[in-house]
Amino acid sequence: MQVNDQSEIAVAKSLNTAPELLTKLARHKDIKVRQAVAGNPHTPPYILFLLAEEFPQEFLHNPIFPTLDLENPELVIPGSSLQTILACEDAPQEWLHRFAISGYHYHLLGIVQNPQASKQVLQLAAENPSCDAFIHELIKMHVNIAGEMDSGWQEYAENKLPQIIEASFSNFSEVGCYGSSHSKGHYYQFILWQLGITPDLQLTKTSEYVQVAIVKFIDAPPAYLQQLLNIKINITTLIEVAKNKNTPIECLIKLAHHHSRVIREAAMRNPSLPRSIVNDFFQERFLATHPHTQVEKLRELCSSKWSFIRVRVARHPNLELSDLKILVQSADWRIRECVASHPRADFDILKQLTQDKSVRVRQAVALNSQTPPECLEQLSGDRNIFVRANIAKNPHTPLKNFTASLPQPR
Structure with a gap:
């Protein structure tokens, strides 16, 4: 991490920082700066709600959180952020109770993902008009309901899940997929996996929608992220793999060498990538593009582990003919x-x-x-x-x- 980023983290944490500056820092490229903004009580509420999707724990533990008035008509909570908050174990029970009664489908989906949702809250969610067949099945398999099932939770899950998975690809109405959107069925399949009540996903058979959902999942298993690099995925998914903090270091190193600048930069910004690697890259980039770099150093950079650096060296006007004769053999x-x-x-x-x-x-x-x-x-x-x-x-x-x-x- 650069020195200026360290100072910006301190500014984002400071109680003396103006709300206008915190609003600006909320869009910072460094995840730790944004995380600090999410925990600062002087951050404007609408900015906090935007950050809650990425940092639900910081949002819930922010000193200003207890004073937020849900009755305030000017307080608009983005749906994706609210779903993430409701799924968080630290979500207040009064929020779960409120949205179990008055919430929409995506609110209920967050509530049933919360292991701390009480039996009373789950029963209220089951009575909500927005509760469909899919939500009903998740409620039945919730940890606070499962213990009271006569046939046993594991047995019920094993018998019922194949029907849900099959329905997600055929009859969408059985799992609440009203309309022709396959993405909802895939999303439900991902939610089942996220809850830990489905077998391991076969990544080669999942849709791009599910693959992107996995790589954006904050607790995505490192093994899954590594597997995704071994199958053909689009550049958008690759960028998300490069961003995920759970991506194994060896994978991040590979992505840091990628020919795509966007993917390479995403990996470089990942806090899990050792800073020594990032520093080496930027030092080599400086030398490869500086007009007065000595020939001996350019010759050394011709063998750089980064193809990006080798390309830059091949353009350098000081490169000698003997070096060009080596580079011309490049694949x-x-x-x-x-x-x-x-x-x-x-x-x-x-x-x-x-x-x-x-x-x-x-x-x-x-x-x-x-x-x-x-x-x-x-x-x-x-x-x-x-x-x-x-x-x-x-x-x-x-x-x-x-x-x-x-x-x-x-």
């Missing part, structure tokens, strides 16, 4: 593209890259002012129009090749 097309654009690339390198399988690399060769005429002639007949367009842009392209590179009339 990373981005590094070969930088070599193809480098002003010190010689005939052998440019000739080799003229036949590169990557279009981006051939485009760079076509635009390099050092590319010899025979290579330009070869690329003027390239199958890719963008390569031929760059041939036309190169001031050293012979006239006959310039004409050949232009689109031919039909």
